[in-house]
Amino acid sequence: MAGAGCRLFETTTPAASPGPLLPGQTDAVFTTTRPTIGAAIDDFLSRTPAPVQPIEFPHNVHVAKKIACTDYCHESVTSGPVAGLPSVRTCMVCHDAIAVDRPRIKQITAMRAQGLDLSWQRVYGYPAPAHVKFNHAPHIRAKVECATCHGNIGEQTVAQRNVELTMGYCVNCHNERKVSIDCQTCHY
């Protein structure tokens, strides 16, 4: 139970007795803590589990077809903080007609029929306690190549971690380009 840790320090407060749970309710508490102790320790040690993607998406094939990253799949990268991970609906804009006989396309067509979406996992990410916010849009405006962090995506199928996104990595580049290294630029 997620709240159990806090309860130890609240022994003096009278115990609440809200009564039996109603249908459709859970006793789970909305919390920003981790679901397991293991997850908390992984976070503490900055260990991010390797992402597992729902299908082995071939970036190389799409790049070879001259589809720009920002065309459909990651279109919010120029306007907002996150690039966006496409819904199966985005895939089907093209793949309703194109390459419909390929096994992976058949797989996602079947998923859409069941109302299931692709549960992409983020390749990079920061542990919440670091309070780091990365915003794609200003980096795109500053003409930082996608490849700086994401490698040559034209040679990858599933996107890989190509660099170790430590604070040193970010600050080096900010120093080279003479942009702000104020704490509040990234930590807020």
Add this chain to the structure above:
Amino acid sequence: MDRRSFIKLTAVTGTSAALSGCGNPAAPLVRFVPDEDIMPGVAAWKPGVCPLCAAGCGLTVRVMDADADVVRNGQAGVVRILAAKKLEGGPMHPINQGGLCARGQAAIQVTYHPDRITQPLKRAGNRGDGRYEAISWDDALKEIVSRLDALEGVGNQKALAFVARHAYGHRAALVAQFLGRYGAPGPITYELFGDEVLRRANALSFGREQRPTFDLPNARFVLGFGADFLGTWNSPVAQGHGYGAMRQGRPGIRGAFVQVESRMSQTGANADEWVPARPGTEGVLALGLANVIIGAKLRPADAAGRAGSLIDGWSAGLSAYTPAEVERATGVAARRIERLARQFADTRPAVAIIGGPPLAHTNGLFSALAVNALNALVGSVEQPGGVFFTPQLDVVAAAKLQNVATTAPPPALDRFAAGILSAGAAPPQVLFIDGVNPVYAAPSAWRVREAFEKIPFIASFGSFLDDTSKLADLILPDHTFLESWSEAVPESGATIAVASVAPPVMSPLHQTRATADVLLDVGRRLRRPVALPWQTFDEMLAATFGALPKATPDADTWSDAQEKGGWWGTLPAGLAAAAAPAPAARPVTSAEPQFDGDPQQYPFHFLPYPSSAFLDGSLAHLPWLQEMPDPLTSAMWSSWVEVNPATATRLGIGQGDVVEIASAHGTVRTAAMISPGIAPDVLAMPVGQGHQTFTRYASGRGESPVPLLAPLTEPATGALAWAATRVRMSRVGDPDGRLILFAGGMREETETRR
């Protein structure tokens, strides 16, 4: 645990986790296809209307993508939705002008509350034990319809009762129309801290049966009589904004503020001068000031017009209210009365504000009329820096409806309960509960719970199980304000007419339905349908807002209102609720306030007050408000009783000691809070905690003062005189940790030890 052992422990557990869990991939989520195209990471700000009190402040709601847990076809997973993430005050809104109080900020927790009722429920156990089973909307509506059809079949439509909060606006008008056309009496309204007495006084003095609005930015002297206008009373955000302008908004001019009350409120703590008067004598003090003003010929007595003529002896100069007499009654020194009177008459514009405890005595109407007359005497009615009345949109006229002929005005809640419990009465057969919790908020002497238990069928529209809705046989959960069309017609807070409205800002999270739509649906399904001209609530809103004046000739009022979060401006004659001709009334004389309990046996006045966090207790389920320190005591997550230091010393009571407070109607044990801001013969206790049932955050937490209250009422309005109970107090134990203070916490403790 010190730092060193923490690091050691981390190393040990980290290593063992490394052995077992290293490189485990995150469990893949089941993700469903979203219903709408969503741009991730980009926020939109949409208008909203705050539902937590009657002020009707406008909101701006930050909406962004989020993952919601859902179950589809029996499979649990997540789906991307557009979700409300943050509430702020609507920057253009004429009531709150961009501000939002702490309660409004916490309103977002209503939508995401873990104990929200997520689907229609049918009672499965005995009444009141809180066991329910899921039921489909179709079956639930069939049940309601069959109950109403059965009443109609035997011509007993009067046996449908509807309990709600006092409200203006479209939803309330729809409810009244539904009940009237079905043949039931109008809704029974109840609020512990209602303003019925003040509304009645304003109707008598000025012909406006509504709460007042104060032009604080232009006032130079404000005299408060018990009104917590910066904290919990009337339209606090509008008043806080105006107060700031009065104090600091005019270069070189700082308005003065004097507060008369027997317990220092959050508002009183801001005053330049704090005047404790005996409870129930505030009206006498106001007339004492008027006596000085008239006697010194600072203003002529007839300047007060009708408001003055309602006070017995006014034209003769109020000879019964000389400063010496008033000192005897109120305990305020005669010289101070003379000084305040001269200040009030000379520093114009000056305005007097009465609200809260002074009106909650058996002579509350007299006090309100006295303060109204004082305002009229110095020419502060409908004048810059004075009292105004917000023009009210007549929703029924704007919707082109006929006012429904109600057979008889609905009874007050106490009479309603007594009627059910009396032998031989024909009790209601069906009860609808909408947004009120009278089992918690009404004095136990009214026996509301016992009365409700006798009603064969109860349906509740609330989103949470509370002390009252736990008695329901059927629960038809409403959307929250973020998921449905929301609206308000503010009764006060602006000098122009205001009607707030906002479309849903997000899709419903759960299997809930908007109550207004449910009523329309039920009306259509009845054997003899209740014919209302709309299919859904938003059609009604479109009709009324479409009838309002356009800003420019080619503008569309309805679209504009949805975009801005409301309509405000000048109402044309046909759409403004007419100022009623002031009803005939005989001049009133000062009446001694009556108190329940013998002064020898019960030596203290007992003053319950709305807590800054929970108002009348309806917000105790929101954890942000539970953890918000009270502005005067810094207490949180708990209840307390405020005791004067001299009284505490006399009775041997220390800070945090457990004390027992007893009235002739009940007892409560709570923690003592030693506070210099309270008169020695008064004990004050915040209302809000002490729910038996109200989600995991409020159930069984703290104590409520309401069960102690005597069933005394103000005779003209029937409103509960909630400040008229006398109590005794005794110490029963040492501090037991039930009082949780923010101040004096860990940090200060450490510093003292050093």
